[in-house]
Amino acid sequence: MKHDNQVVFVTGAGQGMGQAVVQHFAAEGARVAAVDINLEAAQATAAACGDNVIGLACDVSDSSSVKDAMAEVETQFGRLDVVVNNAGIGSVDAFLDTPDENWQRVIGVNLTGTFLCCREGARLMQKNGGGVIINVSSSAVMSGEGPSHYCASKAGVIGLTRSIARELASSGIRVNTLVPGPTNTPMMADIPDDWMEQMVAAIPLGRMCEPEEVARVASFLATDDASFITGQNIAVNGGMVFI
Ligand SMILES: NC(=O)c1ccc[n+]([C@@H]2O[C@H](COP(=O)([O-])OP(=O)(O)OC[C@H]3O[C@@H](n4cnc5c(N)ncnc54)[C@H](O)[C@@H]3O)[C@@H](O)[C@H]2O)c1
16 A cells, blocks of 8 residues: 555544545555544544554644654654644734734644654654655645744744755655645634635635545655655645746
8 A cells, every 4th residue: 555654643533634644645555643632532533444544632832742643653663754733723803903813823733833843754764764744834825825923934934944955865854735726624624605605606626625635745745756846835726826
């Protein structure tokens, strides 16, 4: 299978895209740590995927929590090959009314959380000579259609990816950014119908993305078929924006 012998760390694995990514890698032979701030959700994802998947609690915005989760992966699986930094949050704030704590929380999870999991994951991957990191941004960076903290955090993920792709290349670690457009997950459930209709109307392929379609691209990036791809933005958006 495509991911035999790989150990994969997926954040935000309790639902939505993260859950689909765990399911895809597990079905293709990987051993997977399904990581989420919500332990019950992480464990439910793991239980649905079989014995090769463990559910772990981890707040990606907290350095010691990330270190503990990575240590647990090393204890249970003995190595790490792939990190998928999927955990992300939004908050509906008009720019001028954005509370400091919402700014810090969104940047803390989406950008600092990605940084922490990249750093700790790369430290572990170096021990077995390399690996793959997949960071998750958003087409909102290109369109500007999103709250300021969300767009800033997801733009930061792209800069982080490019910098560390260069720095980690000599360690055999490839780093890329997946850039989804509107995707059918619980994150989108509260969006009003008229806003959703407008969004879908702007997608040339005429529908939202399904989480499994993002998972398949993450899977490709983690295989040797993508062996010469690093530092890049890979869009999965039905043609909505060009990056
Ligand atoms: N759904 C979309 O349309 C869309 C579009 C572009 C990008 N994205 C990005 O894709 C990623 C996944 O989105 P989704 O729609 O599946 O989201 P979701 O809200 O459905 O799921 C996110 C998961 O992350 C977990 N999480 C939240 N904070 C966490 C933390 N501090 N530590 C660990 N886990 C945490 C949640 O518990 C949840 O299980 C996010 O980074 C999101 O910004 C989503």
